[in-house]
Amino acid sequence: MARRYTKKDARKCGEAFAKGMGKKFGDCWTKKKGGGLKADVGCWNVDYNSIYGGAVITEIANEAGGITHPFGSMRRKPSEFCDTVHFASRAIDIARKGK
Numbered sequence: 001m002a003r004r005y006t007k008k009d010a011r012k013c014g015e016a017f018a019k020g021m022g023k024k025f026g027d028c029w030t031k032k033k034g035g036g037l038k039a040d041v042g043c044w045n046v047d048y049n050s051i052y053g054g055a056v057i058t059e060i061a062n063e064a065g066g067i068t069h070p071f072g073s074m075r076r077k078p079s080e081f082c083d084t085v086h087f088a089s090r091a092i093d094i095a096r097k098g099k
Contacts, residue, residue, distance in 0.1 A: 005078035007048045010055035013082040014046035017057075020089055028060050039065040046081075055081040 018025035021044075028043035039060045047067075048055045053075035058067040076084060 002079075005082060007050075007055070007078060010048055010078040010081045011046045013085045014044070014055070014057055017085045017089055018044040020092070023059075029065075038063045044070075048078075049075070054078060 015025045024040055024043040026043075026045060028040045028045060029037045030040055032038050039062065041060050041062060043060045045058050046055050047058045054077045056069055056073060056075045057071055059070045060066070061068045071088075
């Protein structure tokens, strides 16, 4: 029987991918001097919503917290998301090694 992937698995896969790409992941907000918060531009996170189809990688685009979807906006079920992230990671590793 196949393993069942969850929202937590999708987040772990996204975090490992971000680490491999040298991206900050997760808590994408920094306290400003004098109070308030600013978003860390370039920080990645995994947005998950089962109603809309699953997981997608987001990236902070500006200090106000606007986001983009650097790999497209298609959401995937956790197992598909992890498969896609692993595929991309392997492809990047191969390209970096020049083979």
